[in-house]
Amino acid sequence: MSAIAVSAASVSARVAQPYAELKRRVEAAGLMNKRPGYYTLMLITNTLAFATSLWLLALFHSVWATLLIAALLGIVSGQLGFQLHDSGHRQMFPSRRLNTVIGIITGNAMLGMSHGWWVDKHNRHHGNPNNVDLDPDTEVAVVPGTKTAIVELSLVLADEGQTVVLPDPYYPDYPSGPALAGARTGLLPLLPSRGWTPDFSRAPTEDVAAVYLNFPSNPCAVAVPDGAFEDAIEYAHRTGAAVVHDFAYGDLVFDGREPRSFLATPGAKEVGVEMFSMSKSYGMAGWRLGFVVGNAVVVERINLLSEHARVGIFRPIQEACIAALTGPQDSVAERRDTYQRRRDRVREVLGPLTCEGTFYIWLELPSGLTADQLLTEHRVAVSPGEGFGPSGAGRVRLSLAVTEETLELGLKRLGSALESHSN
Numbered sequence: 001m002s003a004i005a006v007s008a009a010s011v012s013a014r015v016a017q018p019y020a021e022l023k024r025r026v027e028a029a030g031l032m033n034k035r036p037g038y039y040t041l042m043l044i045t046n047t048l049a050f051a052t053s054l055w056l057l058a059l060f061h062s063v064w065a066t067l068l069i070a071a072l073l074g075i076v077s078g079q080l081g082f083q084l085h086d087s088g089h090r091q092m093f094p095s096r097r098l099n100t101v102i103g104i105i106t107g108n109a110m111l112g113m114s115h116g117w118w119v120d121k122h123n124r125h126h127g128n129p130n131n132v133d134l135d136p137d138t139e140v141a142v143v144p145g146t147k148t149a150i151v152e153l154s155l156v157l158a159d160e161g162q163t164v165v166l167p168d169p170y171y172p173d174y175p176s177g178p179a180l181a182g183a184r185t186g187l188l189p190l191l192p193s194r195g196w197t198p199d200f201s202r203a204p205t206e207d208v209a210a211v212y213l214n215f216p217s218n219p220c221a222v223a224v225p226d227g228a229f230e231d232a233i234e235y236a237h238r239t240g241a242a243v244v245h246d247f248a249y250g251d252l253v254f255d256g257r258e259p260r261s262f263l264a265t266p267g268a269k270e271v272g273v274e275m276f277s278m279s280k281s282y283g284m285a286g287w288r289l290g291f292v293v294g295n296a297v298v299v300e301r302i303n304l305l306s307e308h309a310r311v312g313i314f315r316p317i318q319e320a321c322i323a324a325l326t327g328p329q330d331s332v333a334e335r336r337d338t339y340q341r342r343r344d345r346v347r348e349v350l351g352p353l354t355c356e357g358t359f360y361i362w363l364e365l366p367s368g369l370t371a372d373q374l375l376t377e378h379r380v381a382v383s384p385g386e387g388f389g390p391s392g393a394g395r396v397r398l399s400l401a402v403t404e405e406t407l408e409l410g411l412k413r414l415g416s417a418l419e420s421h422s423n
Contacts, residue, residue: 085149130264138296139299139305141299142291143289143291144288145277146276146290148288148290149290150174150176150177151177153210155286156298156302158182161182163206164210165185165211166187168189169388186208188202190217195225195354202237211243213246213262214246215245215262217358219383221362223257225358233268233270242295245272247262247274248276248277249275249282249358251280254340254343254355257356273292273298275292277290281332281335282332288317307364339400346400346411350418359400360397360400365394365395365421369418371385382396
């Protein structure tokens, strides 16, 4: 976000002009001689301050500009009270200095209210239900897709021989990062008996550079369990590890759940970052754009690597992503509801199963049935669980990102296979 290139004098002149005009019209109308109430004139001036501040905030989008404008408008408001006192206008207090101070406080209070309203409206419109505040200059890195960031975060966080801890099961590309960094891979077990909660008591603690998390989880298809982020922050303080949270499926949560950002957890920004991708929420997988946000030190490392590894990202792609992020979000809700409807259809055919988000099903196969058999004997293609880590043995991942016709045909064949192996 660019700084506001305007001098204090020019802002003062632009802001003071409407007030001078208002005062001139008040005097011309003879209101001074009629001695109207103090509150009436202050209501007029502060209403004008409120409306002006909203317009300037919409124009500048800058906290520093907002503070400067608040100070100037408050002073002008107080100065008007000062002048009204000298003209013989009846004030609330006999001291003109006190009336001036009251005017300044009133003007700034109105601006504070308007700024709070604007920030809240901006956050709600642009999909920030977690109220995560980020400095766009120091806490946001734009990357060509979060798959790139998965590897680059290991490169900038881990020295050769250190340990990068991955959840088990994990997204199959996670091990690529520590491998290219020359780091060791450690595992953080996710417990199916506890809703795939991370068990940090069984994670490595010596010379750990980073720990990766992914909620909603690929492949487990669960939203973040209560307390998981807090446990990750405690683990980071205990081991010195940085937390990397993969939030690619953040918007794709079912049954009325709300997205839960790691950075909304108190203390998260001190120890980690979060990745977000345009691919899943907005269907822009081929566009290759994502973000690493949060801890300024980690973000700066990613930006420094980016400066040497690539020049930038094609501007039309960035403009398209801005349009997606700031435009109507109906398509995001529609996409989520489509996957939830398909999840419900899978449940109708296969019976009760856990799927709280993403567009995957993490399915445990009956003994004796494998992914290879599903493919060769039943003509159903699934992702073998072994590719998602040691704990994936005996499981397969199903995708809901298929057409309705493909889903129905796949469920018919899969249901037949499961029935034949359960007898």
